[in-house]
Amino acid sequence: xxxxxxxxxWIGNASTGLLRMIDQTRLPVEFIEIDCRTVPQVWEAIKMLxxxxxxxxxxxxxxxxVIGVQSTSDAAPQQFLTTLDATCSExxxxxxxxxxLFWALDRMQKLGHGIANEPGPDRLDSLLVxxxxxxxxxxEMCDAIGRVGxxxxxxxxxxxxxxxxxxxxxxGNGTALSVFFAAHEQGKTLRVYADETRPLLQGAxxxxxxxxxxxxxxxxxxxxxxxxxxREGKVQAVVVGADRIAANGDAANKIGTYSVAQLAAAHxxxxxxxxPSSTFDLTLPDGTGIPIEQRASEEITHGFxxxxxxxxxxxxxxxxxxxxxxxxxxxxxxxxxxxxVTTENVKRVLQG
Numbered sequence: 447x448x449x450x451x452x453x454x455x456w457i458g459n460a461s462t463g464l465l466r467m468i469d470q471t472r473l474p475v476e477f478i479e480i481d482c483r484t485v486p487q488v489w490e491a492i493k494m495l496x497x498x499x500x501x502x503x504x505x506x507x508x509x510x511x512v513i514g515v516q517s518t519s520d521a522a523p524q525q526f527l528t529t530l531d532a533t534c535s536e537x538x539x540x541x542x543x544x545x546x547l548f549w550a551l552d553r554m555q556k557l558g559h560g561i562a563n564e565p566g567p568d569r570l571d572s573l574l575v576x577x578x579x580x581x582x583x584x585x586e587m588c589d590a591i592g593r594v595g596x597x598x599x600x601x602x603x604x605x606x607x608x609x610x611x612x613x614x615x616x617x618g619n620g621t622a623l624s625v626f627f628a629a630h631e632q633g634k635t636l637r638v639y640a641d642e643t644r645p646l647l648q649g650a651x652x653x654x655x656x657x658x659x660x661x662x663x664x665x666x667x668x669x670x671x672x673x674x675x676x677r678e679g680k681v682q683a684v685v686v687g688a689d690r691i692a693a694n695g696d697a698a699n700k701i702g703t704y705s706v707a708q709l710a711a712a713h714x715x716x717x718x719x720x721x722p723s724s725t726f727d728l729t730l731p732d733g734t735g736i737p738i739e740q741r742a743s744e745e746i747t748h749g750f751x752x753x754x755x756x757x758x759x760x761x762x763x764x765x766x767x768x769x770x771x772x773x774x775x776x777x778x779x780x781x782x783x784x785x786x787v788t789t790e791n792v793k794r795v796l797q798g
Contacts, residue, residue: 453502453614455507456509456578457481461519465509468628469496470614474655485514485533492547493541495545495646499615500689500725504546507537508577511554515573515696517605518565526569530558534763542737543698543766545690550580581617587722588618594623595685595720596632598776606672608640609785610652611687611699611720621687621720623656625778629718630662638664639675643700645745645763672706677712686779693782695771695787696733697721704767707774711759716775723796726764733768740766 452465471494472478474690480489480496488510491497497567510594514533530798534551541547557576560570599605619627629636641731643649652665657664658674667675675681684706688697697703697719710717730736731745743761747753755761777787784795 449548451477453617454506454509454581456512456574458575460512461567463512463574465506465513467491467497467506467519468614469497470498470652471612474651482510483513484537484686485510488513489537489540491523491538491774496518498648499610499620499687500544500546501588501616501621501722502614503541503544504724505548505577505581505584507547508550508580510537510559511572512570512577515558515570519570521564521566526566527559527562530555540773541739543739544688546722546724551579551723553774584616584722584724585618587724587780588613588616588620588624590630591621591720591778592619592624592628593721594780594783595622595718595778596628596634597642597797598636598716598718598778599636599683600684601634603634603682604637604639605683605685606675606681606706607684608641608669608672608686608703608706609643610648610654610656612653612682614652614656615687615721620656621722621778623653624686625685625718625720626657626662627660630660636662637680638662639672639681640664641669641672641702641706642666642667643702644669646751648700660668669702673709673712676709676715681713681715684715684717685720686718688719688725688777690736690765691719691721691777691792692730692733692736693728693792695774695777695784695792696736696768697771697774697777698733698736698738698766698768701764701767702724703770707769711773715771717769717776718776718778719769720778723781726792726796728793728796733770735769736766738767740764752792760779
């Protein structure tokens with residue numbers, strides 16, 4: 447079986463190492479890795495979607511913190527903290543919706559403040575250990591999510607997914623795609639229908655590529671075909687990832703997910719969300735408070751470099767939408783399934 451290539455890898459030691467990652471903007475035609483040696487390079491990689499997917503963004507940001515403080519090996523504690531805080535603030539400005547980014551940065555920042563008085567090289571080593579721990583935890587969570595979700599999929603199942611929530615979006619097997627990989631390994635017969643996911647085609651470029659690499663049968667469809675494919679009886683379940691989930695289970699995911707959830711409800715098809723506990727933002731009672739990233743109009747008017755819209759046309763380009771909890775049959779987490787999706791059940795399952 448195909449051994450997935452890691453989305454990101456730390457190369458070297460804490461003092462002089464670098465972050466190597468797959469440039470996902472070049473897939474599936476080109477497989478190219480890039481090296482990030484500075485905080486601006488990590489920031490640019492996150493902002494420009496060279497690395498994307500909430501868990502992968504969080505892991506990359508954690509390693510970005512290590513890069514940011516490499517210059518402080520001989521610095522006094524206060525100078526170290528000034529650099530640490532500035533690094534975290536800069537990386538936090540890259541993308542607003544994926545809560546894993548802020549979760550990982552907060553974790554690194556808290557550790558840094560607790561070890562500020564240690565010798566400089568020891569501080570760097572401790573931060574690198576923590577970043578590696580965040581990466582390892584993500585891999586473990588992906589596997590657990592896959593096992594939880596696979597139990598909900600019957601054999602001989604057609605399943606639809608939107609955007610990319612696979613290994614490319616995490617440090618492991620993914621969230622939604624981990625469910626498919628686990629079911630496939632259990633011997634269940636699946637046919638995955640992957641929405642192309644406009645405007646940046648993560649489903650076409652990334653999800654279909656990952657599934658083909660792993661030997662999972664996949665059919666690529668245009669976004670506006672999803673309802674008809676459901677109507678034809680080809681889909682028995684929908685599984686997607688998430689970038690931020692509120693305390694009541696309202697889930698933000700790639701734009702178009704809300705439409706898919708409504709279509710699933712109209713056809714009586716269960717709609718599932720797969721996400722680790724780090725994707726939940728319990729400070730938000732519901733999804734109305736989730737910030738929605740607005741992206742450049744050129745992603746729609748000049749997709750992949752070719753103009754496809756009139757010059758000067760007004761464009762609205764939100765990167766995410768929010769699916770309300772009543773449309774979600776269950777949320778698959780590493781601690782188990784949240785079903786029905788309510789504030790009480792979210793709290794109960796996340797507490798383990």
